[in-house]
Structure formats: C-alpha cells, structure tokens
Amino acid sequence: MRIAILGAGGVGGYFGARLAAAGSDVTFIARGKHREAMLERGLRIESPLGNLTLKDVKVVGTSAEAGEVDLVFMTVKLWDTDDAAQSLIPLVERGASVVSFQNGVQKDETLRKYLPAASIIGGVSYIAAVIGEPGVIVHSGAMQKLVFGEYDGSRSARVTALCDACQKAGIGAEISDDIExxxxxxxxxxxxxxxxxxxxxxxxxxxxxxxxxxxxxxxxxxxxxxxxxxxxxxxxxxxxxxxxxxxxxxxxxxxxxxxxxxxxxxxxxxxxxxxxxxxxxxxxxxxxxxxxxxxxxxxxxxxxxxxxxxxxxxxxx
The missing domain is CATH 1.10.1040.10 (N-(1-d-carboxylethyl)-l-norvaline Dehydrogenase; domain 2)
Incomplete structure (x- = not known):
C-alpha cells in the first residue's frame, strides 16, 4: 500500500516506521526539527520489541507533496484536525482513504465536515510512544496495536489490505465490525x-x-x-x-x-x-x-x- 503518515509523532512515527521497514511505501508528512532530523539522519525507533532505524526516509513538509497515496494515517494532535483534514481534500479527490488514529470520539465527525464519509475508516491505536528527540521515537511497553474498520461493519478490500500490511510488519492489527x-x-x-x-x-x-x-x-x-x-x-x-x-x-x-x-x-x-x-x-x-x-x-x-x-x-x- 502507498501510505501517507500525517503527523510523524509517537503514534504515526512508530507505526509508519514498522510498515516502511516491512516494505510498504510510506511517506511521512512532518514539520520542524523532527522533519529536519528525519531528512538528515533518518528515523529511529527505540522499543522493547526491537530497535529500528530507517536511513532513507520519505518525508515531506505538506500533504500536497505526498503524491499519489492509497491511505492516509491521521495522527496529528486533535487541535490540528480541521487544518489537516482540509489539506487532504486533493488526496481524497484522487482516491485516497483516511483513517484517524487520534484520541477522542469527535475526530471523525470533524473529518466528515471536509471529506466524504465514504473515504473515512474508523480507527483506534493502542501504544505508549513519544518523540524522545527529533528523529527518534521511544516506545514504552509491549503494547502496539491498531484496530480499524468500516463504519457500516463491512470487511472491505481496503481494511483487509491494511490489516495484511500491519501483520507483515509485526504490528498487532484487527478489523472491527463495530468500530464506533x-x-x-x-x-x-x-x-x-x-x-x-x-x-x-x-x-x-x-x-x-x-x-x-x-x-x-x-x-x-x-x-x-x-x-x-x-x-x-x-x-x-x-x-x-x-x-x-x-x-x-x-x-x-x-x-x-x-x-x-x-x-x-x-x-x-x-x-x-x-x-x-x-x-x-x-x-x-x-x-x-x-x-x-x-x-x-x-x-x-x-x-x-x-x-x-x-x-x-x-x-x-
């Protein structure tokens, strides 16, 4: 899958790195010193489940630079959701789907203000991870899991493909028929x-x-x-x-x-x-x-x- 990670912090950085290391085509959309460090030194994951360093990281500064993608992980802080959703309109118009792994229960309602409901997949992440320093994600504990699903409960091709990609990357992943x-x-x-x-x-x-x-x-x-x-x-x-x-x-x-x-x-x-x-x-x-x-x-x-x-x-x- 061609996956864009919008927000390369603890959640997006960790799961995006695992997917990229397993062969998925991952582009990180990041900013500031974290983006600069990723461009200069790559992205490092420090984890009890095994450390990982991606030396050649695809990282851009805006959604417009991400190119053609199949799926976007929305992992920005909640206060950035409106701006981030608007930035994804061109990607969604070209066929991308969006899954939010943010906190809260109002996140997808916010996405639906800007994006077609059919483009949105429900998602939940379970992990304790933070940016330890620019370019470094520190994962605590053994939990690292993503659960996602269509809001109508169907087992679509896109959620099946994402589940397969996650499992190939060693990420705990499940498809839910009651994601809300x-x-x-x-x-x-x-x-x-x-x-x-x-x-x-x-x-x-x-x-x-x-x-x-x-x-x-x-x-x-x-x-x-x-x-x-x-x-x-x-x-x-x-x-x-x-x-x-x-x-x-x-x-x-x-x-x-x-x-x-x-x-x-x-x-x-x-x-x-x-x-x-x-x-x-x-x-x-x-x-x-x-x-x-x-x-x-x-x-x-x-x-x-x-x-x-x-x-x-x-x-x-």
Missing part, C-alpha cells in the same frame, strides 16, 4: 486516565490506591459511558467498572500523555477529552459534573505555556 463502539471504549479509559492523572498530578498507581481518588476515577469514566449510551453507542452498563479493573493491571508509574504535556507546558487535548465529555453531556442533557470540574481545573493550562509547577513563592504564614 471500540472508539468509545478506548475513550472511556482515556478520559479517566488523562483527566485524573493531570488533575491529581499523580500516576495511576497513587490514584487507584487512594479510596477517594479511586472512586472519583470511576465516576469520571461512568459519566463517559452515560454520554456514549445517550448517543446510541452500545456500551455495557458496567463498562466503567471493567475499565477500573483494567487500571489495576497497569504499571503503578503510568501517567497519561496529557499529564506529560502538562508537566512540559505543552498544549493539552483537554477540550476533546474531559472537556469534550462535558460539552457532549450538555448537548445531550446528561450530567457530567466530574468531567466538567476537571476541565475547569485544567483550563488555565489548556493552551500551553505554563507548567503545573509553582512559579512564585508560597504566601507567608
């Missing part, structure tokens, strides 16, 4: 992990061991389930409890990428995570007080530029 439900299932956990680690400023281990923060984590995830069910998604009534049990299996030191961004003073995906739950809840008349409070608490940091660390002396006592 899987996107929401990941969202339930992601909102809980991102909101709580960022608001509490602690790892998942500390949160799950404290009775009050553990209960709050469950409440946060239950609100997401309630909103999803109000939108007609077939989530189990006890799915939040299932995700809480899953949290008990995670390394105690695990934090969310949003908490990592908070610590570094980066922009946050908050409006699409806890903030997105609160907005959807308001539109659907579903109460979401816990997510609303988390969104309000973190709002001073949402645009980046500030860290969660104190910046002035404590008041005298």
């Amino acid at each position: 439900r899987l996107i929401w299932e990941k969202f339930v956990f992601l909102v809980g992990l991102s909101g709580m680690t960022s608001a509490v400023r602690k790892s998942i281990g500390a949160i799950r061991e404290n009775a009050r923060t553990r209960a709050l984590l469950l409440d946060v995830m239950q609100e997401v389930v309630a909103v999803g069910k109000a939108k007609g998604v077939a989530l189990r009534d006890d799915f939040a409890q299932d995700r809480l049990a899953f949290c008990d299996t995670l390394p105690a030191s695990m934090i969310s990428s949003m908490y990592s961004d908070l610590q570094r003073g980066n922009r946050l995906e908050l409006p699409w995570l806890s903030g997105g739950v609160a907005s959807l809840g308001e539109a659907l008349n579903v109460p979401t007080p816990c997510n609303r409070v988390i969104a309000d608490i973190l709002s001073p940091y949402a645009d980046g530029g500030e860290t969660a660390q104190p910046t002035s002396p404590a008041a005298p006592r």
